[in-house]
Amino acid sequence: MESESSYFKFYNGVVGYPLLFVLIIWFVFWIEIKFGLDFTRWGVRPRTGMGLRGVLFSPFIHSGIKHLWHNTTPLLVLSTALFYFYRNISWKVLLWITILSGLGTWLIGRTSYHIGMSGVIYALVSFLFFKGIIAKHYRLVALSLVVVFLYGSLIWGTMPTSENISWEGHLSGFIAGAFIALRFRESVPNPIKYAWEQPDYKEEDDPFMRQFDEDGNFFELPPEPTVNTEADTYTIVYHYITQDDEKIKGDNAYKDEL
Incomplete structure (x- = not known):
């Protein structure tokens, strides 16, 4: 494990990668509008072979401008926190939560197309919260509390409150984030030790x-x-x-x- 002084450092990717993710989802939506396309069929279709492709593609597809906007800010904030506080494992975490949240939706989802970045966002909320609590590092615990303050109400999205919302994707993402936090529980900086x-x-x-x-x-x-x-x-x-x-x-x- 690295020392605390070398662990929490700002670098270009802290802002660059989250902005890139946001630009990609907006660009995909622009392509749909510009050329009259509909990428919904590339989303997760539970328990079908073709629906598995949605595990990778569904996070970049949104049903409308409102859906896209609601996912933009949380994606920007949470992914920035991920790349700053967990830079050594950030890409691994992002890949695993995308795959696991998508597979979870494919397993438990209702027969429909599930699209959007919501599953990944719920996974990021869960990961950042549980990872900070498990690590018991004062900075990471503080991050957990900030995440709860900003996005704690998202927990209601894991329940079947609306037919138009993929609560299965939210629940799968939340479980995936908690699991990944346990998987990488040792990846924390060494706190500074005084004389x-x-x-x-x-x-x-x-x-x-x-x-x-x-x-x-x-x-x-x-x-x-x-x-x-x-x-x-x-x-x-x-x-x-x-x-x-x-x-x-x-x-x-x-x-x-x-």
Whole structure:
């Protein structure tokens, strides 16, 4: 596993890949409108041989501008989070949730054509939520809470509330995301460990703790001696603290030159 400092880094793909996905689904929809085509038959058709092609193609096909718009923003936000927080496994996660959500729809879906990016979106919501909780990393847990805040209401979409909505695709995506989160549960950054968390840590060697006396009173350590290389002399500066903790300043401080 990588260290935390090298794990969370911005790179061009964080924005570039999500924008590419959005451009693709809008371009496919534009092709349908421009040339009067209908790609619905390339969607998932449950329990049919031809319907299996929809596992890969259905996420890019939408029934109308409203359907397309509702999927655009979540796809952009969630895929950006995926590529930033899980850059090492982002493409694997994206491929697996697409395949598993599509296969799940093919297995349990009603006899109809199931199209749209919704299954992948539900899978991303599920993955980002469960992965952060499993990882127990403070940044990833915070991401899980943000996902719940933004898209927690999507859970109702996994239930048969409307005949025109593929709740089977939503449910399949949600289950696929949770499964992939378990599958890649070890892919988390190593949190930063401070000196006092190291197994060989000794309090007496800690530069900060050395500034406290045995009674817990704070004092300043004398600065390191400076070397005058030209004159081969050492300059030592002494700082004294009175009993009322006021530092002697001005003429009361002195220097010794050796």
